Amino acid sequence: MKKGKKLYEGKAKIIFATNQKDLVIQHFKDDATAFNNQKKSNIEGKGVLNNRISEHILTNLSDVGVKNHFVKRLNMREQLIKFVEIIPIEFIVRNIATGSLTKRLGIEDGTVLENPLIEYCLKNDDLGDPLISKEHIFAFDWATTKEIEKINKSLYRINDFMSGMFRGVGIKLVDFKVEFGRIKINGKNEIILADEISPDTCRLWDNKTEKKLDKDRFRNNLGNLIQGYKEVARRLGILHEQSNIRPIKFTKPTEVNIKKNR
Ligand code: UDP
Numbered sequence: 687m688k689k690g691k692k693l694y695e696g697k698a699k700i701i702f703a704t705n706q707k708d709l710v711i712q713h714f715k716d717d718a719t720a721f722n723n724q725k726k727s728n729i730e731g732k733g734v735l736n737n738r739i740s741e742h743i744l745t746n747l748s749d750v751g752v753k754n755h756f757v758k759r760l761n762m763r764e765q766l767i768k769f770v771e772i773i774p775i776e777f778i779v780r781n782i783a784t785g786s787l788t789k790r791l792g793i794e795d796g797t798v799l800e801n802p803l804i805e806y807c808l809k810n811d812d813l814g815d816p817l818i819s820k821e822h823i824f825a826f827d828w829a830t831t832k833e834i835e836k837i838n839k840s841l842y843r844i845n846d847f848m849s850g851m852f853r854g855v856g857i858k859l860v861d862f863k864v865e866f867g868r869i870k871i872n873g874k875n876e877i878i879l880a881d882e883i884s885p886d887t888c889r890l891w892d893n894k895t896e897k898k899l900d901k902d903r904f905r906n907n908l909g910n911l912i913q914g915y916k917e918v919a920r921r922l923g924i925l926h927e928q929s930n931i932r933p934i935k936f937t938k939p940t941e942v943n944i945k946k947n948r
Contacts, residue, residue, distance in 0.1 A: 687766065697723065698736070698886060709757065710769045714740075718886070720905040722814045727904065734762045735915040736884035738924050741765060743848065743883040750847055752840060754879035755867065770867025770880050773829050776807040776815055777837060779845045780861040784889060785902075787861075790817070796896075802845050804838060809865070836877055837866050844879070852890065855921035857899065860889035885915045 689711055690703030697719045702711040714733035719726050737759065744756035757766040780787060783797040787805075806823060807815040823829050829837070841864070849859045865881035881887075885900040892899060898906075899914040919925040 687760075698733070699882070704766070708769050709766055711760065711764050712767045712882075713764045714882075715763075718901070718904050718911070720901065722811060725905070729904070729911055731912050732886075732915065735912070735919055736882060736886055737763055737765060739884045739915070739919055739922065740882040742919075742922055742924050743851075744879070746851065747844060747847060747879065747883075750843075752844055752847070752879055753876065755869075755881075767880070768869055768878070770869045770878060772809070772865055772867045772880060773833070773837075773877070774809040775818070775823065775828055776809050776863050776865060777841055778805040778807065778861060778863050779803070779841050780805070781845070781849065782858065782860040782889075782891075784860055802842060804841055833866075833877055840866075840877075840879065848883070848888075851922075853893070856893040857918065857921065858891045858893055858896075860891055862888040885918050890918055 687709070688705040690705065692700055693703050693710065694701040698715055698717055700713040700715065702713065704711060714737040716728050716730055716733045717726065718729050718732060741756065741759045744754045748754055748756065755767040755770055757768060759765045780803040781799055783793040783799060784795050787793060787803075788795045788797075806818050806820065808818050808822075808828070809815060820834060823834060824831060844864065845859070845862075848862070852859045862883065864879060864883060864887070866877050867880040869876050869878055888900055889902060890899045891897065897914075898908060899918050901911070903909065903911040903914050916925060
């Protein structure tokens with residue numbers, strides 16, 4: 687497998703071509719952004735952890751029948767994935783109200799939702815990824831009715847599986863964002879899960895203390911982001927070989943590893 691030219695560079699990842707046209711390399715950077723790119727930092731080690739955590743989750747999802755783009759991990763920061771045409775929608779699933787939902791609708795932070803709530807946002811940084819309805823999706827041909835039906839089913843399956851997986855290690859899956867892509871498999875058009883699933887794209891709270899183990903540590907200046915991500919990896923059994931990882935401490939509201947740009 688030969689690494690080719692850079693095809694695309696996003697906020698947290700770079701996609702490289704390979705010598706096989708249906709496969710690309712996904713490289714995880716240490717860059718962190720929040721609030722539509724207004725807050726930026728470089729957090730040493732974040733890309734390595736997200737590469738491992740995303741591999742773990744997508745491999746497990748594949749085992750329970752959720753088709754996705756992951757092929758294999760190549761090294762600490764890179765994984766081989768299937769090349770897909772990304773559907774320009776961010777699919778958000780919420781189990782507990784927090785973040786933009788509470789701000790937008792005045793729902794009390796921490797409200798447990800009776801049923802998982804699906805939201806759609808247009809993938810467009812210039813517009814700040816605005817919330818859209820199914821009607822917008824169909825009116826502007828961003829996806830078909832059939833595709834959205836399939837994706838919604840898959841979202842509930844992914845949520846069920848991940849909620850259980852995290853519950854098993856003492857973590858509440860509060861919400862998450864996923865993306866899907868179109869691909870031809872044996873001449874047939876398919877929709878598969880793509881992008882990444884990591885503490886950058888999920889909200890993960892410790893079951894007992896409700897301490898945040900995800901990117902909210904960066905968004906809200908809570909500090910210790912890497913320790914949070916490492917704690918997630920350790921509980922999922924990904925970091926067992928590293929016995930020198932110190933237990934998580936959430937005391938200081940400063941991010942030692944963050945070099946603030948602004
Ligand atoms: N999310 C994401 N990328 C985005 C926007 C949201 O991964 O561009 C994730 C976010 O980490 C959270 C969920 O989607 O797990 C819901 O995010 P929310 O809309 O509350 O985002 P906020 O505006 O608070 O970042």
